[in-house]
Amino acid sequence: MSRRAEQPPRERLRPGALPDLIGYRLRLAQQAVFRDFASSVPGISPGRVGMLLLIEANPGVTQSTLAQAVQRDRSTMVGVLDQLEAKGWIERRRGADRRTNGLWLTRAGRLLLARAKRAIAIHEQRVAARLSAAERARLLELLGRISD
Amino acid sequence: MSRRAEQPPRERLRPGALPDLIGYRLRLAQQAVFRDFASSVPGISPGRVGMLLLIEANPGVTQSTLAQAVQRDRSTMVGVLDQLEAKGWIERRRGADRRTNGLWLTRAGRLLLARAKRAIAIHEQRVAARLSAAERARLLELLGRISD
DNA sequence: TCATATTGTTTTGATCTCAAACAATTGGTG
DNA sequence: CACCAATTGTTTGAGATCAAAACAATATGA
Structure with a gap:
């Protein structure tokens, strides 16, 4: 069934040792989910929605504290x-500490987040469509054990 | 136990709705694994090693075919x-098709890849340390069902 | 009061990615 | 054979993301 000789390029690649690596499979899954x-939630990225969710759950949170929560540098947060x-x-x-900025959702932010949450619920359902x-729950638990 | 009033910034954030999202947990796990x-494998990124592994398993593979395999644009591959x-x-x-470039590991590439594989084996063991x-296997299978 | 630390910011640079346009080459159609 | 469309690798330009270093304003503690 060799289409040509043996070394010319196959159109379908042999995956090699890649599929056995947890990191590789994680990346594939994450890319699929992000796509x-x-x-599903046009106009805002997963990371940004995550920040809005954190601000919603922690009104008045400080820029530095938020940066630490999402594992980014202080200076990175500024632009975002x-x-x-x-x-x-x-x-x-x-x-009150006048060096700090407290972060708060505006009314428009709360509106956007409410809409995003509904879209995310549908997205989440589609992502987990092939899982009971x-x-x-088992997947989330196993992922938690990877992240420590 | 309130350290101050109620709205000043907590040092420890409430995670809100975030931990229930598969995409968020995937990102956390992937960040941990990549770190x-x-x-563990200094001097080369996971993506690059992945390409070397694919070239190793598919000697002579075409740039475009490799790009497709790693889900990147043709033009992105050039620089890499x-x-x-x-x-x-x-x-x-x-x-043979003179428009194409076949990709091959050099002797140095094979040496590097052999060394990287040993480092990756240890890395993989550490990543899965808390998993039987x-x-x-269950994690990989569930991840596969996310990626389709 | 004074030295030290923290916070947000600016600036700079590195990395990664895609899209559009292009020449060389191939393949198919007439 | 002649010609047109498609493919391949490439260049160029842009955007997104991120960190490190330096800085002023402010707070903290001796």
């Missing part, structure tokens, strides 16, 4: 928050 | 392959 997210503020979704308020509830 | 990879070639790990040979063999 679905992008088409500038964008979220420019969209009118969050506002910064000077804290027990399997889904 | 461990970076310290330039780097791998500059390191002396791969070479491009003009194919059955759990590890």
Whole structure:
């Protein structure tokens, strides 16, 4: 069944040792999930929605604390928050410690987040379509043990 | 036990709805794995090693075919392959179809890959340290069902 | 009061990725 | 054989993401 000789390029690649690596399989899964997210929740990235969710759950949270929570540098947060503020979704308020900015959702931000949550629910359902509830819980548990 | 009032910034954030999302947990796990990879296999990224593994398993593979396998644009591959070639790990040979470049590991590339494989084996063991063999297989299977 | 630390910010640079346009080459159709 | 469409690798340009270093404003503690 050799289409040509032996060394010319196959159109279908042998995967080699790759599929046995947890990191590789994680990346494939994450890429698939992110792709679905992008088409399900247009106009905002998973990371940004994550920040809005954290601000929602922790109103007044500090920029540095949020940066630490999402494992980014302080300086990285500045630009991201500038964008979220420019969209009118969050506002910064000077804290009691006047070095800090407290972060708050605006009304528009709460509206957007409510809409995003509904879209995410559908997205999440599609992602887990081939998993039973027990399997889904098992996956999350196993992932947790990878992350420590 | 409230350290101050109620709205000032907590140092420990409430995670909100985030931990229930598969995509979020996937990202956390992948970040952890990639961090461990970076310290276990210094000098080359997971993606690059993946390409070397694919070239090893498919000697003479075409740039475009490889790009498709790793889900990157044709034009993205050029720079990456330039780097791998500059390191002396791969070479491009003009194919029978003279539009194409076949990709091959050099002797140095095979040496590097052999060393990397040993490091990756240890890395993989550390990543799966808290998983039994059955759990590890289960995780890979569940991830496969996410990726389709 | 004064030295030290923290916070947000600016600036700079590195990395990664895609899209569009292009020449060389191939394949198929007439 | 002649010609047109498709493919391949490449260049160029842009955007997104991120970190490190330096800085002023502010807080903290001796």
